[in-house]
Amino acid sequence: MRSRILKGIFAGCVAALMAATTSASAGPLMDRINAGEPIRIGFANEIPFAYPADDGSPKGFVNVFTIAVLKKMGYDKIEPVQTEWGGLIPGLKANRFDIITGGMNILKSRCENVAFSEPMAKVGDGFVVAAGNPKKITDYKSIADSGAIMVTGAGYSNIEAAKAAGVPEANIMQVPGPTEILAAVKAGRADAGAGTYFTVKQLADTTDGALEASDPDAMPEDSFNWAGIGFRKDDQDFLDKFNAAEKEYLGTPDMLAAVAEYGYGKGSLPGDVTTDWVCANR
Structure with missing residues (x-):
């Protein structure tokens, strides 16, 4: 009898420990x-x-x-x-x-x-620019070399990429998101709006030809993200x-x-x- 009781207690402890372990492993x-x-x-x-x-x-x-x-x-x-x-x-x-x-x-x-x-x-990066791309903005280095003003979203990966290419922080305008990026380029407050190519192409397509998306194939391989x-x-x-x-x-x-x-x-x-x-x- 005592053996059965001990086995029962042991089994209960094991079950409780397994339940506690399972609970602890769950996020x-x-x-x-x-x-x-x-x-x-x-x-x-x-x-x-x-x-x-x-x-x-x-x-x-x-x-x-x-x-x-x-x-x-x-x-x-x-x-x-x-x-x-x-x-x-x-x-x-x-x-x-x-x-x-x-x-x-x-x-x-x-x-x-x-x-x-x-x-x-x-995901490749891209830029929305004025029709004809007057400043010949094709990648981040071209922004740095031309002294152009780039606008992008606060917290976007484009900020790090631009700085790595030599774009000074003073030339990087940060706004809440795509709507504000588009507004800044349309108003001439920025020369290029940076984002993913998916995003900038969609933005350019809403402007009836006033703006265009840069050529994604002009971006270097190391600018691609996942x-x-x-x-x-x-x-x-x-x-x-x-x-x-x-x-x-x-x-x-x-x-x-x-x-x-x-x-x-x-x-x-x-x-x-x-x-x-x-x-x-x-």
């Missing part, structure tokens, strides 16, 4: 999901990456991609949260949302604060499962059909580059 996102809470996706108004529709629903190819991966994982209780670009990483760290879907480039400096998924897109989905570092358990589901979905006909309307095609696929490599080299 805050899994805790929210297990409590029946929605997965909150944070994004800024960054067409065509991620932006709100008129009814507030999440649009853009990064949102569409992320929501599809989450659904493949079995999660469809999702709450969109729009904020300014500069508030994405602080909002993630402050638990105001759970995932960044804004089309954020993976950078060494960001990897210190954010756990990124494996890359979901290869976009990923951002998670809190405490949510590595969820991120591992997300990466597994992403690997099965990325590049499939269903995925490419879902994002085609936003200008994402086969040429936008990230290739074999890993997040570890990007964090070390960008």
Whole structure:
């Protein structure tokens, strides 16, 4: 009898220890999901990456991609949260949302604060300039050499790229996002608006020929970046499962059909580059 009691106590302790270990390994996102809470996706108004529709629903190819991966994982209780670009990483760290879907480039400096998924897109930079490109702006070095004024979004990776090419900080105007970038170039306050080629092409297309996008092929190879989905570092358990589901979905006909309307095609696929490599080299 005493042996049975001891075995029962031992089994109960093992079960309790396993439950405690499982609970400890779960990040805050899994805790929210297990409590029946929605997965909150944070994004800024960054067409065509991620932006709100008129009814507030999440649009853009990064949102569409992320929501599809989450659904493949079995999660469809999702709450969109729009904020300014500069508030994405602080909002993630402050638990105001759970995932960044804004089309954020993976950078060494960001990897210190954010756990990124494996890359979901290869993204080249570009510039929106006056029609005819009078200052011959083709890359960041041409901005530095000409003394041109560049405008870009606060917190954009274009700031680091411009400084690395020798553009003085005084010649880099920072604004909240694409709408303000377009306004600054149209008004002549800036000579070039910097962003991803996806973004600047969309901006130029709204101006009836007054502005144009620079040639993306003129950009050096080392200016290309890779976009990923951002998670809190405490949510590595969820991120591992997300990466597994992403690997099965990325590049499939269903995925490419879902994002085609936003200008994402086969040429936008990230290739074999890993997040570890990007964090070390960008």
